[in-house]
Amino acid sequence: MPLQLPATAADYRRLARARLPRFLFDYVDGGAGEEQTLRANEADWAKVILRQRVLVDVEGVDTGAVLAGQACDMPLALAPVGLAGMMARRGEVQAARAAAAAGVPFTLSTVGICPLQEIQRAVARPAWFQLYMLRDRGIVQALLQRAWDAGCRTLVFTVDLPLPGLRHRDIRNGLSAGTxxxxxxxxxDLLGHPAWTWDVALRGKPHAFGSLADHVPDARDMDAFKAWVDAQFDPSVTWAGIDWLRGQWPGTLLLKGILDEDDARAAVRAGAQGLVVSNHGGRQLDGAASTASRLPAIVQAVGAQAEVLVDGGIRGGVDVFRALALGARGVLVGRPWVWALAAAGERGLADLLQRWRQELRLAMTLAGVTRVADIRATHLDRSHP
Structure with missing residues (x-):
């Protein structure tokens, strides 16, 4: 029987799998190698046990928070996801509207379909922008200037992608072969998904990579674009490159892809105001540690010198609470928002975000805490192994 009333991220994943062409679903859903890190990301949050308290005055629980200087209705931002505009018609615009309605930031990927200017025309809340270091620094400067001119003040700079990870699902689906x-x-595959083909492939044009359309020789050709991007990844980048970037960007800088305490301290020295504990959703180095397992040590390493966010495997409001109890200021979520968007568009994503906020509020209530800023390690049950 078809699922009529999705309640969880897993429910939306099931619906997205049925609606999307397989190569697109696997692109979002899959990880690197044997997907060990992908599985560990989700499994390790479940090992963080909450401490339930009773007879505490929890009237007036407030899920509000501040992320990167921006007031939010809960400590969560939508992570950058490449090709999100292909998961639903003008997908990034729909996601940005849902995020604005939920009072949380939306982050546009460099390899998103919709340009930042289109996002900003659709919402009053300024988006965050994600960027990679490209060999052509002139393009990097142009993208930064365009983001600033569009009103963006928070840059999420991805540092864990000197080369793309080896993703077996993409190979099996022919995304790595322009044959x-x-x-x-x-x-x-498209013929087997007529609803998506009509709504997104035909009615959702243009399908160019919006932010890069002026720089890629043929931004509408997926194979040509992949070849261009592969040639632009710069494995020679060091912390000196981040020093250069800090000089180019006057706004808030978050470095995404930190898994090591020494790297976290280096990020602070390079002038980053924040960092995202991340293994790229398990899409880069298979066998790397889960983000839940690395978060406490990184929080301890940087202390109050930088705002620490985390992503990877977070699947609900209880996981958001767990991340805060382990020391994060907030979380970024990727796959769940894409599943909801692909399954039911803007409405589906709005419903999912509303439910996550309800779950977070309930977790706070039953843990005996009324403010996000007061969530601590003391709200965890350390008696379990």
Whole structure:
């Protein structure tokens, strides 16, 4: 029986899997290698046990928070997801509207379909912008200037992608091969998903990579774009490159992709106001530690010198509470918002975000805490192994 009333991120994942062409679903859903890190990300949050308290005055629980200087209705931001505009018609715009309605930030990926200017026309709340270091520093400067001119004041700079991870699902689906056979396979996949093909592939144009359209030789050709991006990744970048970036960007700088305490301290020295504990959703180094397992040590390493956020495997409001109890200021979520968007568009994502806020409020209530800023390690049950 078809699922009529989705309640969880997993429910929306099930619906998204049925609606999306397989190559797009696997692109979002999959991880690197044997997907060990992908699985560990989610499993390790479940190992963080909450301490339930009773007979505490919890009237007036407030889920509000401040992330990167921006007031939010809960300590959560939508993470950057490449190709999100292909998961629903003008997907990034729909997601930005849902995020604005929920009172949380939306982050546009450099490899998003909709340009930042289109996002900003749709919402009053300024978006965050995610960027990679490209070999052509002139393009980096142009993207930064365009983001600033569009009103963006928070830059999420990804540091864990000197080269793309080896993602077996993408190989099986032909995304790593620009051959006639691969293109035929994707075409047959589309024929099996007529609703998506009509709504997104045909009615959702243009399908160019909006932020890069002026820089890529043919931003509408997926194979040509992939070849261009592969050539632009710069594995020679060091912390000196972050020093250069800090000189180019006058706004808030968050470095995304930190898993090591020494790197966290280096991020602070490089002038980052915040960092995101992240393993790229398990899409880069398979076998790397989960973010839940690395978060406490990184929080301890930087102390109050930088705002620490975390992503990877967070699947509900209780996981948000767990992350805060382990020391994070807030979380970024990727796959869940894309699943909800693909399954039911802006309405589905709005419903999911509302439910997560309810789950967070309930977790706070039953843990005996009324303010996000007061969530501590003392709200965890350390008696479990």
């Amino acid at each position: 006639a056979r691969a293109r035929l396979g994707r075409a047959l």
